[in-house]
Amino acid sequence: MPISPIYQRVLLKLSGEVLLDNSQFGIEPQSLTHLAKNIQAVTNLGVQLGLVIGGGNIFRGINLTSSGVARVAADQMGMLATVINGLAVQNALQKIAIDTRVMSAFQIDTVCERYNQRDAVEHLKAGRVVIFVAGTGNPFFTTDSAASLRAVEIGADLMIKATKVDGVYASDPKLDPTAKRFNRLNYNKVVELGLGVMDTTAIVISRDNNLPLRVLDMEQPDALVDVINGKDIGTLIDNS
Numbered sequence: 001m002p003i004s005p006i007y008q009r010v011l012l013k014l015s016g017e018v019l020l021d022n023s024q025f026g027i028e029p030q031s032l033t034h035l036a037k038n039i040q041a042v043t044n045l046g047v048q049l050g051l052v053i054g055g056g057n058i059f060r061g062i063n064l065t066s067s068g069v070a071r072v073a074a075d076q077m078g079m080l081a082t083v084i085n086g087l088a089v090q091n092a093l094q095k096i097a098i099d100t101r102v103m104s105a106f107q108i109d110t111v112c113e114r115y116n117q118r119d120a121v122e123h124l125k126a127g128r129v130v131i132f133v134a135g136t137g138n139p140f141f142t143t144d145s146a147a148s149l150r151a152v153e154i155g156a157d158l159m160i161k162a163t164k165v166d167g168v169y170a171s172d173p174k175l176d177p178t179a180k181r182f183n184r185l186n187y188n189k190v191v192e193l194g195l196g197v198m199d200t201t202a203i204v205i206s207r208d209n210n211l212p213l214r215v216l217d218m219e220q221p222d223a224l225v226d227v228i229n230g231k232d233i234g235t236l237i238d239n240s
Contacts, residue, residue, distance in 0.1 A: 007228050010050070012160050013160065016058060019089075041222070053085045055079070099129070147198075158227075163217065166181070168215050186240065214235070214236050
């Protein structure tokens with residue numbers, strides 16, 4: 001008997017590094033194909049899926065701001081990097097017949113749609129994957145904040161932050177093998193302990209709108225499907 005997903009609308013937050021493989025820069029076709037297949041497995045469940053992806057595989061503004069480039073300009077370049085990633089993911093999904101829309105926080109009509117909450121929801125209801133790019137459209141805000149904001153705006157049942165670590169730890173498990181892993185956390189505890197799950201703005205948006213967040217290892221086989229079907233993996237963060 002098939003398992004029914006317990007979530008109907010999900011926002012998936014990814015770092016740009018998910019598109020890297022062995023290289024240090026750019027987009028690896030193999031990684032892009034792997035991501036597309038993971039997304040396909042989710043859409044095959046009938047789940048409505050929104051996606052926010054960072055741009056760190058192409059550009060990191062902090063590298064320039066430390067050299068004297070204005071923060072606003074650096075952040076705008078970073079937002080453009082997310083557009084490139086969004087278009088790449090859209091192309092990979094369309095190759096496997098997944099209807100996809102890219103929606104930008106600022107106007108670039110010849111490339112993709114301008115973000116509008118009502119249109120985004122209509123795309124999701126029609127079964128399209130929606131990729132939200134260009135962050136919030138404003139400097140000084142990260143793609144973490146954009147992910148929380150978009151998740152709340154589209155009425156997502158869950159936000160998933162996919163990483164290369166199997167949950168949230170008290171300290172970096174790569175540096176401290178004895179670091180404690182949390183199965184469940186309260187949003188206020190995340191802020192209190194200063195855990196680097198997402199930036200504080202993203203955490204507060206999620207907390208104040210009762211949006212549950214699941215942090216998991218993207219490389220774990222079937223991780224996305226398992227979570228959407230109700231399996232308790234990674235770390236769940238909510239207001240309980």
